[in-house]
Amino acid sequence: MQTDTEAITITGTAQREAWQRRVLPPVEVVVPGVHSVPVVFPENPMRYTLSYVLLDGDECVVVDPGFDSDEGHRQLLSALADLDVGPREITGIVATHFHTDHLGMAARLAHGSGAWIALGDNERRNISAFEDAHDESALDRARMRIWGVPEERVAEAAMSPQGLLDMRLLADADRRLGDADTLSVAGRNWRIMETPGHTPGHICLWDDEGELVLTGDHILPRISPNVSLEIRGDTDPLRHNIESLQRIAGNDHYEACPAHEYRFRGVGGRARVLEAHIAERSREVLEVLDQGASTVHDVARQLTWSRGWESLGQLQFRLALSESAAHIRYLATSGIHAGVPGLVATK
Numbered sequence: 354m355q356t357d358t359e360a361i362t363i364t365g366t367a368q369r370e371a372w373q374r375r376v377l378p379p380v381e382v383v384v385p386g387v388h389s390v391p392v393v394f395p396e397n398p399m400r401y402t403l404s405y406v407l408l409d410g411d412e413c414v415v416v417d418p419g420f421d422s423d424e425g426h427r428q429l430l431s432a433l434a435d436l437d438v439g440p441r442e443i444t445g446i447v448a449t450h451f452h453t454d455h456l457g458m459a460a461r462l463a464h465g466s467g468a469w470i471a472l473g474d475n476e477r478r479n480i481s482a483f484e485d486a487h488d489e490s491a492l493d494r495a496r497m498r499i500w501g502v503p504e505e506r507v508a509e510a511a512m513s514p515q516g517l518l519d520m521r522l523l524a525d526a527d528r529r530l531g532d533a534d535t536l537s538v539a540g541r542n543w544r545i546m547e548t549p550g551h552t553p554g555h556i557c558l559w560d561d562e563g564e565l566v567l568t569g570d571h572i573l574p575r576i577s578p579n580v581s582l583e584i585r586g587d588t589d590p591l592r593h594n595i596e597s598l599q600r601i602a603g604n605d606h607y608e609a610c611p612a613h614e615y616r617f618r619g620v621g622g623r624a625r626v627l628e629a630h631i632a633e634r635s636r637e638v639l640e641v642l643d644q645g646a647s648t649v650h651d652v653a654r655q656l657t658w659s660r661g662w663e664s665l666g667q668l669q670f671r672l673a674l675s676e677s678a679a680h681i682r683y684l685a686t687s688g689i690h691a692g693v694p695g696l697v698a699t700k
């Protein structure tokens with residue numbers, strides 16, 4: 354986790370202040386027709402998702418409705434009520450990516466309103482890739498063993514059948530958005546930019562007239578979004594993430610509206626900082642590999658972790674492994690290192 358904010362200008366000052374005071378930020382008008390609504394993300398250090406409500410006449414599109422909880426649902430509906438929008442009047446939902454803190458509440462909102470749901474063109478829902486959660490979980494445990502995870506921690510690292518089944522609760526998209534698309538809503542034309550990395554089908558939405566960009570989790574002002582080699586996911590996510598960071602550079606005067614933390618200007622500067630962090634981490638991974646680390650687990654345990662390797666459990670343990678794996682794959686596909694079992698240059 355990085356906390357480098359020098360390259361940006363924070364514009365969401367009330368949001369930042371709320372972040373520091375550990376309270377929910379206020380609902381705010383970003384520009385007329387674009388409202389920022391915090392939706393709680395329970396028991397998670399991110400604390401909340403910033404949903405964006407795009408409003409114009411009869412149209413109401415919610416971007417990243419957030420994690421599905423009763424409290425979050427109440428927060429979103431109450432913000433909509435203050436804007437004179439009833440739960441049935443939501444016309445569309447866009448998730449910048451399929452993670453539960455973005456797409457999670459879409460199913461519930463769509464159920465009550467009949468709103469369409471859109472995801473990026475290349476976003477795959479993992480559930481569509483497997484038939485049986487028990488088989489899939491067994492396959493994942495086998496992979497964790499190949500990654501060198503000690504037997505007593507394999508179950509902790511692997512996706513559980515229940516975790517996989519829970520993904521079935523996520524909404525299906527009835528609309529897909531890619532680079533060629535523009536989403537016209539709230540009197541604005543939102544240009545879609547595919548930004549794979551954090552997930553294979555992550556998208557950002559640009560409003561060139563209003564000089565805004567909804568960055569999802571691709572660019573956050575304070576932390577480095579996790580980039581992981583995931584089950585049936587992108588085979589070289591780090592490479593794609595670096596390309597996506599280069600892609601979003603420019604337009605530093607636009608206001609960036611991220612899905613967590615607070616608004617800021619300077620996406621390009623922030624992208625360069627994130628890229629530098631990745632390069633630094635890759636060097637560290639290479640060093641550990643050169644010293645003889647021979648599995649993903651072996652690499653991960655020798656890297657520096659802000660909270661310490663020993664304290665990483667459950668999901669954090671899994672993410673540490675899959676982040677290390679993404680770096681090893683990247684070094685392998687770059688021809689810099691031969692890789693380790695389960696992670697060589699060939700796909």
Ligand SMILES: [Zn+2]
Pocket residue numbers: 452454455570612613
């Ligand atoms: Zn998120």
